[in-house]
Amino acid sequence: MARRTASLLTHWSARVFSVEFNGAPDYFAIQDKHRGEPAPQVFRKVQSSDRCYSLLVCSSDRIRRAKFYAELKDKLLRSLPAECELSPMSSFLPHVKDSLIKGYFLKANPGDSLPTERLLRDLIQSESLLVCSYLKCENSRQWTQRLWTHTGSSVMSKEYCVVPTDAPDYHPSTLNIINSDVFYSFEEAHQVLRKCGDIIPEATSVLELLPSRAEARSKPDFPVIVIEGLDATGKTTLTQSLRDTLGAVLLPSPPQCLSPWRARFDQEPPLIRRAFYALGNYITAEQIVQEGMKTPVIVDRYWHSTASYAIATAVSGPPCNLPAEGSEVYRWPRDLLQPSLVVLLTLDPEERKRRLRDRGQGKTEEEQELDHNQLFRLKVEEAYRRISGPACVTVDAGPSADQVLQQVLILIRDKCQL
Ligand SMILES: Nc1ncnc2c1ncn2[C@@H]1O[C@H](COP(=O)(O)OP(=O)(O)OP(=O)(O)O)[C@@H](O)[C@H]1O
Numbered sequence: 001m002a003r004r005t006a007s008l009l010t011h012w013s014a015r016v017f018s019v020e021f022n023g024a025p026d027y028f029a030i031q032d033k034h035r036g037e038p039a040p041q042v043f044r045k046v047q048s049s050d051r052c053y054s055l056l057v058c059s060s061d062r063i064r065r066a067k068f069y070a071e072l073k074d075k076l077l078r079s080l081p082a083e084c085e086l087s088p089m090s091s092f093l094p095h096v097k098d099s100l101i102k103g104y105f106l107k108a109n110p111g112d113s114l115p116t117e118r119l120l121r122d123l124i125q126s127e128s129l130l131v132c133s134y135l136k137c138e139n140s141r142q143w144t145q146r147l148w149t150h151t152g153s154s155v156m157s158k159e160y161c162v163v164p165t166d167a168p169d170y171h172p173s174t175l176n177i178i179n180s181d182v183f184y185s186f187e188e189a190h191q192v193l194r195k196c197g198d199i200i201p202e203a204t205s206v207l208e209l210l211p212s213r214a215e216a217r218s219k220p221d222f223p224v225i226v227i228e229g230l231d232a233t234g235k236t237t238l239t240q241s242l243r244d245t246l247g248a249v250l251l252p253s254p255p256q257c258l259s260p261w262r263a264r265f266d267q268e269p270p271l272i273r274r275a276f277y278a279l280g281n282y283i284t285a286e287q288i289v290q291e292g293m294k295t296p297v298i299v300d301r302y303w304h305s306t307a308s309y310a311i312a313t314a315v316s317g318p319p320c321n322l323p324a325e326g327s328e329v330y331r332w333p334r335d336l337l338q339p340s341l342v343v344l345l346t347l348d349p350e351e352r353k354r355r356l357r358d359r360g361q362g363k364t365e366e367e368q369e370l371d372h373n374q375l376f377r378l379k380v381e382e383a384y385r386r387i388s389g390p391a392c393v394t395v396d397a398g399p400s401a402d403q404v405l406q407q408v409l410i411l412i413r414d415k416c417q418l
């Protein structure tokens with residue numbers, strides 16, 4: 001059995017499990033023995049006749065784990081009986097960083113248990129998967145969890161009792177954000193792309209474009225102003241006006257040179273996709289240093305975008321699940337050039353939608369998500385506000401384009417003495 005699986009099982013009874021039924025999590029733990037008292041309801045959305053299974057992805061290689069987790073969902077959706085319900089699941093050790101393992105919880109009708117179990121037996125041949133089944137005891141409200149053996153031919157004799165438990169102090173997805181969703185140094189992100197070179201040939205081309213070292217050798221002489229905000233808040237409009245008014249250079253982020261590979265990396269799981277965007281910032285930083293010796297530099301998105309979208313995607317549920325203000329998750333990477341000023345454009349959601357409609361362009365998947373998912377939008381904006389070193393200054397982008405420009409020019413004059 002793989003190293004990671006073995007170490008997982010060592011702490012098996014200390015783990016908390018979470019299943020998200022339509023975004024609302026049920027937390028449970030396991031115990032060796034049934035206690036005498038009447039068992040409270042464990043799964044709110046499960047009938048006693050349902051057959052339930054969990055699949056936890058636990059390869060010790062994080063690239064394989066990320067790829068397999070994404071592929072597993074497609075495989076399950078393709079192969080499971082239509083009535084089978086799939087919910088995100090995770091298991092973690094509260095307060096232990098990097099202890100989160102992700103997977104899926106399956107709820108099947110009793111009539112579908114045979115084809116479901118046949119599929120799970122095939123899948124468990126992969127060493128990266130831990131499979132459990134959940135059974136309701138007859139004449140009691142108690143559920144048990146059985147861990148399947150690796151061959152899938154029989155189930156382990158050891159049976160655990162499933163008991164509900166309180167929500168943890170910190171949302172479980174926050175345990176694994178650092179260096180899985182957000183990278184805090186060039187080297188950490190670089191390592192991910194290096195390691196996926198054999199499965200994603202495009203990674204090699206991206207690596208060739210990167211600066212040889214991350215540390216900015218010199219600070220630009222002129223101010224560097226970053227404009228941030230959700231899509232359609234007016235970043236393009238404002239950055240172009242600033243360029244023209246200040247005689248500045250305008251740099252887009254991710255940088256132009258990464259455009260041929262962006263769509264390819266957007267299909268990848270968060271670990272790889274976010275490493276790609278993180279590295280893009282280091283290319284932008286190098287361009288900033290070059291240009292910033294000659295003129296002021298305006299940057300359309302930078303680190304705040306990379307971190308905020310990544311954090312908001314990683315953390316499910318409402319904004320209160322985000323890591324608290326001041327958390328190390330919101331810190332600036334130690335080796336990434338810091339701009340002189342970061343402006344965050346905010347906009348009333350209805351006005352943003354109106355501008356999106358008027359623009360009438362095709363939307364990326366993440367843009368559609370922002371449109372449909374109010375919670376995601378709130379989390380991105382909240383994460384923007386919590387990032388420090390430098391923190392962003394919020395500007396209401398609701399007034400006319402010229403009024404927004406004038407307001408930002410005042411800020412630049414105040415903060416950058418320009
Ligand atoms: N202050 C403003 N008042 C009214 N309309 C505006 C204002 N600023 C921009 N717009 C219009 O809103 C739409 C979106 O603006 P823009 O393309 O500048 O946003 P963006 O933040 O760059 O979007 P994205 O990130 O998706 O590229 C455009 O049609 C633009 O003309």
Ligand SMILES: Nc1ccn([C@@H]2O[C@H](COP(=O)(O)O)[C@@H](O)[C@H]2O)c(=O)n1
Nearest residue numbers: 253254277301302303305306309310366
């Ligand atoms: N520095 C950056 C810039 C962008 N992203 C990601 O791109 C998406 C938004 O970009 P648009 O071109 O559509 O405005 C969004 O998914 C960001 O996560 C980034 O990570 N870092």
